[in-house]
Amino acid sequence: MANMSSNDLRRQLEHEIVLGEIVPGTRLDEVALTERFGVSRTPVREALQQLSMMQLVEIRPRRGAFVKKMSLKELVDMFEVMAELEGTCGKLAADRMIDEERDKLKELHLITEPLVKNKDYDGYYRANVAFHEAIYKGSHNDFLSDQTKSLRNRLTPYRRLQLRQSNRLNNSFQEHAEITEAITSGNKEMAEQLLGTHVTVQRGSFNDFLASLPMDLIDQSA
Amino acid sequence: MANMSSNDLRRQLEHEIVLGEIVPGTRLDEVALTERFGVSRTPVREALQQLSMMQLVEIRPRRGAFVKKMSLKELVDMFEVMAELEGTCGKLAADRMIDEERDKLKELHLITEPLVKNKDYDGYYRANVAFHEAIYKGSHNDFLSDQTKSLRNRLTPYRRLQLRQSNRLNNSFQEHAEITEAITSGNKEMAEQLLGTHVTVQRGSFNDFLASLPMDLIDQSA
DNA sequence: AATATAAATATTGTATACAAGAATTGTTGA
DNA sequence: TCAACAATTCTTGTATACAATATTTATATT
Incomplete structure (x- = not known):
């Protein structure tokens, strides 16, 4: 397979950045990456150029x-757009889902009940992703789904910690019930x-949300 | 200035693709581009990699x-999202614009009246862009504004021809009045x-909209 | 000792060289 | 004449080489 090394590289780095394994602000040294992945510069x-277009890395000339x-402002803005997109997905899904998709959504919600009871955070996190992605798909709008x-x-990286808090798990489950x-x-x-x-x-409250953000990942200078 | 050649290249190609000067489907030959721009491959x-991340070009391995x-499906999906984003910008702008911005919006609308009377399509096209971008900015959400x-x-390229049609100019002006x-x-x-x-x-009607799309630019196979 | 300046070192940006796979052309056989 | 195969040519993908700019280190001067 060809042109895969630059794409693979991009995917791998994207993964690590999104998961917060590479801390925001760190410089991505080209030669260090060549050594790590065993490829040339x-x-x-090319992978770095791709990531810059995805707004995941910033290339400062030379x-x-x-x-x-x-x-913080950028983050709040993005969450606001996220909320709108999620809302739109929900609106369209309510309109367009076929019976099979509605049944599947119910199921995806119900299987989380034991996870909540057992405080299985990782399990709930994964099930939560599946639940929401089912809604995206249910919009029957691939572009919207992909964007969301x-x-x-x-x-x-700015959401991972949220579910751990107090009774977020219960709240989330309750809200999922209403959404479903x-x-x-x-x-x-x-x-x-x-x-x-x-x-x-x-x-x-929104203040609680702000307080839950990992401030060390946020650019204080901007 | 450094790293500018690949960025400049990307910007130039982006411009030409978006304006429809390079017809969708055409292959972008690397050596042809090196000759045209006087740079190496x-x-x-790097520019092509960037454009692929922007979904403007598709890189097929080897x-x-x-x-x-x-x-057509992709296009309809994108217009649907566009409508949502525009709506969100309007909602937030109505909430958040400061007096100065509201005055400016009124002005941007009013200066289009003579353009409509004179059927100055190009002039109206430009003024229309300015009008809408003022609304985006008025949302006070930079991420939303940029995305929109x-x-x-x-x-x-799929909208350029629309304004020329029958009395679209008058309709557009009338709707801008209400929006303002x-x-x-x-x-x-x-x-x-x-x-x-x-x-x-x-x-x-939506059918009219579909009929107005330049079908030769659309992938019939998909 | 601290700062400014200059040499060196390292890193990015660009061009070229080489390798591997696709497309094209030409030839052969039915 | 057409189809199938083979050789050639072309194009992409990757590595390396070279050029230009930042950064670091060393030296000199106050």
């Missing part, structure tokens, strides 16, 4: 590539409204 | 880079609703 540079640090998924992905009911019953306004607030606030 | 390839052809602008940009009124008076629901339909339908 050419595919490394200075190198840096994992992008987002300011991609933005969710980019916000991952709204979508499967075709109540699009309700689905949109519920999903629009679900992402960020989760029945808490 | 390295920056050419086959080359092709200007992306969008299927970028998507509008990508849809340009809604935003400046802070009626966010109205602003969202008006902008959500303005992009695509412009007081016509």
